[in-house]
Amino acid sequence: MARWKINLIVLSIGQFLVMSAMTMVMPFLPLYIQELGVTDPHQVALWAGFIFAGNFVTAFFFQPLWGRLSDRYGRKVMLLRSAFGMAVIMTLMGFAQSPLQLLLLRILNGVISGFAPAAVALVSTNTPPEKKGFAMGILQSGGIAGSILGPFIGGLMAEWLGFRSIFYVTGTLLFLASMVALFLVHEKFDLAAAKAKTNITIVQGFRVLMKVKELPALYGVTFVMQFSMLAAMPLIPLFVQDLHGKGEMLAFYAGLVGSVTGLSNLFASPLLGRLSDRIGPVRILAVCLIGAGLCYIPQALVTNIWQLLAVRFMLGLFMGGMLPSVQTLISNFTPKGMESRAYGFNSSALSLGNMMGPITGGALSGVIGIRGIFIMSCMMLLANALWVRKTLINKAPSPEPEAERRT
Template identity: 40%
Template sequence: MPIWKRNLWVCWFGMFVTGVGMSQIAPVLPLYIRHLGVDNTALIAQLSGIAFGSTFIISAIFSPIWGHAADKFGRKPMLLRASLGMAVVVGCMGFAPNVYVLIGLRLLQGVITGYSTACTTLIATQTDKEHAGWALGTLSTANIAGSLLGPMIGGFIEENLGMQNVFFITGLLMLISFLTTLLFVKESFHRQDKRVLSIKETWRSVPEKSLTITLFVTFFILTVALYSVEPIVTVYIAQLSHNTSHIALLAGMAFSAAGLANIIAAPRLGKLSDKIGPQKVMLIALLVAGFIFIPQAFVNNAWQFMGLRFLLGLAMGGLSPSVNILIKKITPDAITGRVFGFTMSAGYLGVFGGSVLGGQVAGWFGTKYVFIVTSVLLLINAVWVYFKVFRKLNVQEAA
């Protein structure tokens, strides 16, 4: 097996577990905060929001820093640092004596992230051009699937094994990821730029600035689209379902439908982008995803909603790989880690922004309007991608 392919599968497992580790706390957080001694319902809601959202905000700040470190010291050291750090910090959450220690550990979790950035940079720089789309498409499924399935996994562990075991089991999986990375990931790293570039100097080194900004915004929007629905899925399922005894299960299945479809579609659409161009796959996927959100607002039962979520996952499977392929294509190897770090920052901000957007739109206008607003965002982004990415790259390829 080629080295890049073995590294790909080790990174896939690590990114999946990291995605689970970042999101598994969502369904158990209010219960755990109550377990830690907070009884006021309003205060529990406020502290839950702070504990969940703060991790992603801090991750957005530190992701470019760890991307820079990956370019300077190598990608494997960053993988080892992030996986071992996550294992220790997430495991310690199970021993938190009060909610303030828990929030502190969530903040620390945001600081030590960087596993996904280092993985993406490693695979992007090791994989040959003919297989880049398939490799990055496969890799992208790990983080998205882990993030979407994390709440269901966390809820299942909490219900069957207890709240603290959510953290212990996730920490153990991250420790396994650390060991597999240590033993099986191979990297022959040669630092290409001996100088320490500032953010301003790094930005000057980016040859396609307008295109790069468009890709950052697109990654932000697609992450917003994935997570705008997260705060209202359970409520929406309850509105659609007449059987109230299985709402949690149906909500988990709705989350899983998109994640499963993404796992199926992303490697295939990544491979397709190697053949016809990532800009074409990106534009089509944006349009399809934008239109699929609209009927979700008008379904009559939970099963129709799940079916549309599955179709959405298929379309979304073409977006993240296309962004990563284009960034690899237009970015010099010496600053690839830093640029992928900024991409991940856009994604983390999208998780936070999507959750806030979904909750606010649902609160002010109703749950159905979350799907309409998200559809409009994706379709506007598709128009922008058409003029700034699709047409530009097609002209360059024709020349």
């Protein structure tokens, strides 16, 4: 088997395990907080919000740092640092004796994060150009599968093993995945050449990358994509209740509506990634932005649960082509030797969307309602499509900036 295929398989499994570990606490987090001694419902909800968000807050600030170090010392080193670190921290969460300890561990988990951008950078720089879109789609599918199945696996394990055992099992699986990556993942990386370059700061690196005008557009796509997806997510169960009523299987339908987008995304990502290798990632990205934006209009007009499920499924198909296309284009436009930093800033845009989407959606829900939030998401995606058309359509990858050549 070709080396790039082995890297892709191992890192896709790693993406699945990492995203599963990040999301499997969602179904039982409030219950675990109660087990740690908090009984007041308001306090439980408050702690749950802080604990779940703590990981994304620190990840937003630290991703660019790990990207910078990854470009200097190698992507595999940073990938293993994150994977082994997460294995240890996840195991320690099972020993937490208070919500504060759990919050600090989640914050620390965000600090040492960086597996995803390191994996993307390694795959993008070690995969044949004609296979890059397909590889990004497969890698994206691994992460999406983990995000979808993580809460489901967490809920089952909570019933079978108890809350604390989940962290021990997850930590062990992450450690085993890290060992597999240690021995099977190989990277073509010229360490001497990387160290010979001037060691510019994060701010300097950001300024160099921002001179490549295509990159801000791609970061904007990442932010808008996550923002629009998550702005309505906390309100989906209430919307399902309005459509379905307080009858039987309400929780089932709410979960189905929440996961159907991820399921269609999972299947669409590798297919659209392969198609982008044939017709170009810019065309796939533009079509997916327009298609996803238009899918939000019928969501604001649905009158029953089945209509909502159908439209959310279609939305996931278009969403499946966005991130792989963005990742491929970042690789194409980024100056040589700065790929990990570019992906680090993209991960920060992703984390920012994860944070701001639910906050904004919750704040606006009392003013415009969830149907208004759907229209807002539509307008943001269509505006982003116009920006992509202006900055990316018919553009060749930019030459290496003068600032980078001097380094």
